[in-house]
Amino acid sequence: MQMIFQDPYASLNPRMTVEQTLNEPVKFHNRNISENEVKKRVVDVMRQVGVDPSWVDRYPHEFSGGQRQRISIARALMVDPEFIVADEPVSALDVSIQAQILNLLMDAQEQRGLTYMFITHDLSVVRHISTRVAVMYLGRLCELARTVELFESPRHPYTQALLSAIPDIHNRKGAHVKLKGEVPTPINLPPGCVFHSRCPFANERCMREIPELIEIESGTFVACHGVEEGRL
Numbered sequence: 001m002q003m004i005f006q007d008p009y010a011s012l013n014p015r016m017t018v019e020q021t022l023n024e025p026v027k028f029h030n031r032n033i034s035e036n037e038v039k040k041r042v043v044d045v046m047r048q049v050g051v052d053p054s055w056v057d058r059y060p061h062e063f064s065g066g067q068r069q070r071i072s073i074a075r076a077l078m079v080d081p082e083f084i085v086a087d088e089p090v091s092a093l094d095v096s097i098q099a100q101i102l103n104l105l106m107d108a109q110e111q112r113g114l115t116y117m118f119i120t121h122d123l124s125v126v127r128h129i130s131t132r133v134a135v136m137y138l139g140r141l142c143e144l145a146r147t148v149e150l151f152e153s154p155r156h157p158y159t160q161a162l163l164s165a166i167p168d169i170h171n172r173k174g175a176h177v178k179l180k181g182e183v184p185t186p187i188n189l190p191p192g193c194v195f196h197s198r199c200p201f202a203n204e205r206c207m208r209e210i211p212e213l214i215e216i217e218s219g220t221f222v223a224c225h226g227v228e229e230g231r232l
C-alpha cells in the first residue's frame with residue numbers, strides 16, 4: 001500500500017533530490033536490490049508519470065505543483081503497490097493540471113491493475129474516477145454504492161442534498177435541497193444519527209439511535225432509519 005498526499009509542496013522533502021526521494025521506498029522494502037535495478041526502476045517510473053528522467057538530480061523547489069504531484073505519484077509507484085490511498089491528490093492544483101494528473105492516475109490504474117481509495121470533496125472528480133462511492137458526513141458513512149447508481153438515485157438524505165448542490169445548466173430552477181442549520185462540531189457529535197439536526201426527515205428514533213449501514217439492494221448500502229423503515 002502507498003499514499004499520495006494532498007499538498008505536493010509539503011509532501012516532498014525539500015532536502016532530497018528526486019532520485020533520493022524515489023530510491024528511498026524501494027531500498028526500504030527491497031533490502032537486497034542492486035543499484036542498477038533501482039536506477040532502472042527510477043527511469044521507468046519517471047517516464048510513466050511524464051517527468052524527464054534526466055531531472056533526477058533536481059530538488060522539489062525546481063518543479064511546478066503539477067510536476068511535484070507527478071513525482072509524488074512516482075514515489076508511490078516505485079514499490080509496485082496494489083492499493084493506493086490518494087488523499088485529495090488534485091485539489092491543490094489548477095484545473096488544467098488536475099485533468100492531467102487524473103488521466104495519469106487512471107492510466108497507471110489500467111497498466112498496473114491498481115486499486116485506489118480516492119478521497120475528495122469534488123463531485124465531478126468522484127464521478128469521473130470512481131467505480132464505487134462512499135459518502136461520509138461528520139466521519140460516519142452515510143451511503144456506499146456503485147457510482148452510476150449513487151449519482152442517478154441517491155438514497156440517503158445527505159447524499160441527496162449533496163448531489164442536488166451540483167449546478168445543472170439544464171435545470172436552472174433546480175430541485176436544490178436546502179439544508180437548515182450548521183454542521184455540528186466533530187468534537188461533540190450529536191447523539192443518534194449525526195445528520196438529524198439538519199435532516200428534514202428526522203424522527204425521535206433518529207435522535208437517539210445510530211443508524212447501521214445496511215445493504216438495501218445489491219451493492220447499495222445506506223445508514224438511515226428512514227430508508228430502513230421504508231419512509232424514504
Ligand code: SF4
Binds near residue numbers: 157158197203
Ligand atoms: S437516520 Fe433519520 S436523521 Fe439520519 S438521515 Fe435518516 S431520516 Fe435523516
